Structures are given as structure tokens and as C-alpha cells.
Amino acid sequence: MAGRKRRKVKLLSETIKDGKRVMAGEKKEPEEQQTWSELPIELLEVIMSHLTLKENLRASAVCKRWCSAAISVRVVHQPPWIMFFPKFGNLYEFYDPAQRKTYALELPQLHGSRVCYAKDGWLLLYRPKTHRVFFFNPFTKELIKLPKFEMTYQIVAFSSAPTTPDCIIFTVKHVSPTVVAISTCHPGAVEWTTINYHNRLPFVSSIWNKLVFCNGLFYCLSLTGWLGVFDAQERTWVIHVVPPPKCPVNFFAKNWWKGKFMVEHKGDIFVIYTCCSENPIVFKLDQTNKVWEEMNSLGGMTLFASFLSSQARVDLLGMMRNSIYFSKVRFYGKRCISYSLDDGRYYPRKQCHDWGEEDPFESIWIEPPKDLSTII
Numbered sequence: 001m002a003g004r005k006r007r008k009v010k011l012l013s014e015t016i017k018d019g020k021r022v023m024a025g026e027k028k029e030p031e032e033q034q035t036w037s038e039l040p041i042e043l044l045e046v047i048m049s050h051l052t053l054k055e056n057l058r059a060s061a062v063c064k065r066w067c068s069a070a071i072s073v074r075v076v077h078q079p080p081w082i083m084f085f086p087k088f089g090n091l092y093e094f095y096d097p098a099q100r101k102t103y104a105l106e107l108p109q110l111h112g113s114r115v116c117y118a119k120d121g122w123l124l125l126y127r128p129k130t131h132r133v134f135f136f137n138p139f140t141k142e143l144i145k146l147p148k149f150e151m152t153y154q155i156v157a158f159s160s161a162p163t164t165p166d167c168i169i170f171t172v173k174h175v176s177p178t179v180v181a182i183s184t185c186h187p188g189a190v191e192w193t194t195i196n197y198h199n200r201l202p203f204v205s206s207i208w209n210k211l212v213f214c215n216g217l218f219y220c221l222s223l224t225g226w227l228g229v230f231d232a233q234e235r236t237w238v239i240h241v242v243p244p245p246k247c248p249v250n251f252f253a254k255n256w257w258k259g260k261f262m263v264e265h266k267g268d269i270f271v272i273y274t275c276c277s278e279n280p281i282v283f284k285l286d287q288t289n290k291v292w293e294e295m296n297s298l299g300g301m302t303l304f305a306s307f308l309s310s311q312a313r314v315d316l317l318g319m320m321r322n323s324i325y326f327s328k329v330r331f332y333g334k335r336c337i338s339y340s341l342d343d344g345r346y347y348p349r350k351q352c353h354d355w356g357e358e359d360p361f362e363s364i365w366i367e368p369p370k371d372l373s374t375i376i
Contacts, residue, residue: 041065081366082327082365082366085115085364090108090110094368095329105138109136112127114128114361117308117309118365121139123138124169126156130148131148131151133169134146135162140369144187149192151171152173153206157171157309158170167186168185170182170184170230170232179197180228180237181196182194182195182197201239201241203228204223207360208360209223210271212269215267216231217232218230219262219264219269226239226244242291245281245283247275258355258358259273261307263305263310265301270285275355283295297322298322300321302323303324304324304327304365305327306327306364307355307364308360308361309364320338324339324341325337327363328358335347
């Protein structure tokens, strides 16, 4: 019909869905969608348990529910403590760098002895007057004797706690530039075993050498940076042709070798070089290509350096990560000297130390007790 507007008719088609009649064009009800916040707490904890500490901390900031799940599975390692050996008396101090607290214990069992090495909460000690060698746990007071042996300031290390069946004590002594005497022992032995080895390269050994146990082998860094390796099972000694770490010329000052530290962590070997006012340099051993690689970051790991034995930790909280802690305390015992690789500076500021003035037997890093009530 002319002039008459056409009426628009909207046709609705029918569909059957889930037993209900739905008309096309009708507004559908929004479908329910499950969100991350509604995940069961058990599943959240499983997910959180696979995160690194850094990722765990970030996830805990999302909401209260995530925070609760993150904290419940968070693994935070404890740093080692510095144990100080007094010049007189039997009162030994222990410094916790995380809490900045100092504890003290009377340990008459250690009278007349000097520390040689520390690992897994145990000390290896030597009495010069009697040539007595023994293990001691300062927190449980356990003592394990070893056969007598004369140690004229040679370096010593052990593979694992003396309560484990595979514990081996290793020491190397310089006889001549091309000959070293290697002695080994184990808990329960009646005597030490000593064998002389001839080197292909000059290897000078002294108390200032560094020694770690890694993947069944003892690695020894000489004064000049050459790397000797001893296989305790095969009883073989080899000087690896690994060029010494390259350091700036100004590192080679008086007593430069005393600012050298070595540490093992999960199959990797690290060496720390520092000298007077110079910032520390960290090298990692590339065991495939037999070279030392300089590191600009520790990937969140923390190194704890001391003359006789050094340690490494991961998953520490706060600014302790990616740092090197030295076995020296400043500010009247309220703070430990550390160097941050992130910030490229010492804490406290300008607290670099001349290691040439240090006594190697004055302090050492040791595992803290699991139960603090034993010393409080």
C-alpha cells in the first residue's frame, strides 16, 4: 500500500539447549567462569611449591589467600654463623648475620686446639702440642677422635659429616715444587695413609691454598692459581691445565694471596679474589672448557667467605641475596662486612679489609643449630 510504512517483523528462531528452549536474539545469561582466586587451596600450594623464592614473594603480594598459600610452602634457608676462636679462655662467640645477634658458648673441649675446616655443622680441629686430630660439633657437643697426625700448617678438608659412611679427611703438603705429600683418613681408621705424588706442573702448597670437595673429588687451588684434583676412590692426583683467573694488576700487592677464597655449590666451583681496597671479583670454573669465567651476578646466591672454609646459600631473604659475606664484623659486632654485586659496593660503606692483617685461625663459617634453645 502506497504511503504506508512497512512493519519490520523480527523473526525469532528456536533452539533446544540443555533441555531448555532458547530463542535466538534473546539475551543469554552469562556463563560462570572460574578464576585463579577460586582455585582450591591444596592446588595453590602445589603451584607455589614449584616457584623460586623470588617468585614466591611476588605471588604472596597478590591477595591474602595467595599469601597464605605462599607462606605455607616457602623455603627460606638460614645463613651460616661466624664462629670466633678466642685467644684466651674457653668462651666462643657466634654471630648470626641475618638477625645481627651474637651468642656465646663455653667450650672447654676445644682448649689448646686450632680450627682446620668446617662443614655440615662439624669442625675439624688439631692440637699442635699432642698432634691430636678430632671432629667436634659445638652445638651437640659430640666429639669424634681421629688417629694422631702432625699438621705443619698444611691445608685440610673433609668430604661430609663424620657421622656419614663416606666421610674422608684429605690434606696436602708441599714437599718440593714438583712433589706433594697427600694424606687421607676416615672416622674409625687406626692410622693415616700418606702417598707422595709427582706433579707435571709446579704446585706450591701452604695454609693459604684453598680446598673444596665437589662431586667426589677434592679441588685444591695453589698460591699461583693452578688447580690440583685428588680422586679419593682412585687415589689419583692431577694438576689440571686451567689457567689461573685473570685479575687486575693492582690485585697483586703485598699479601694478595690472602684475599682469595674458594667455595663449592651443587657441583659448581667458585673463586673469590679481593685485595685491599679493590672490589671482589668472582670466578666460576667452566669444567667443560677448563677456564675460569668472571661473574657479574650470582643469580641470587650468597657466598660466605673465610680463610679455612667458605660456604654458599640460595633462597635467603632480602639484601643478603647476590652478595658476598666475609668472616669479619664491624660496628661493635652489630653488622657483618658484605659486598653486594647488585650495588657494586661494600656494606657498611668503605668497609673493605686488608686480609693480609687477618689471622686465618680466628674465625670460620659454621652451620647454625637447628634448635636455638641449645645455646640460649
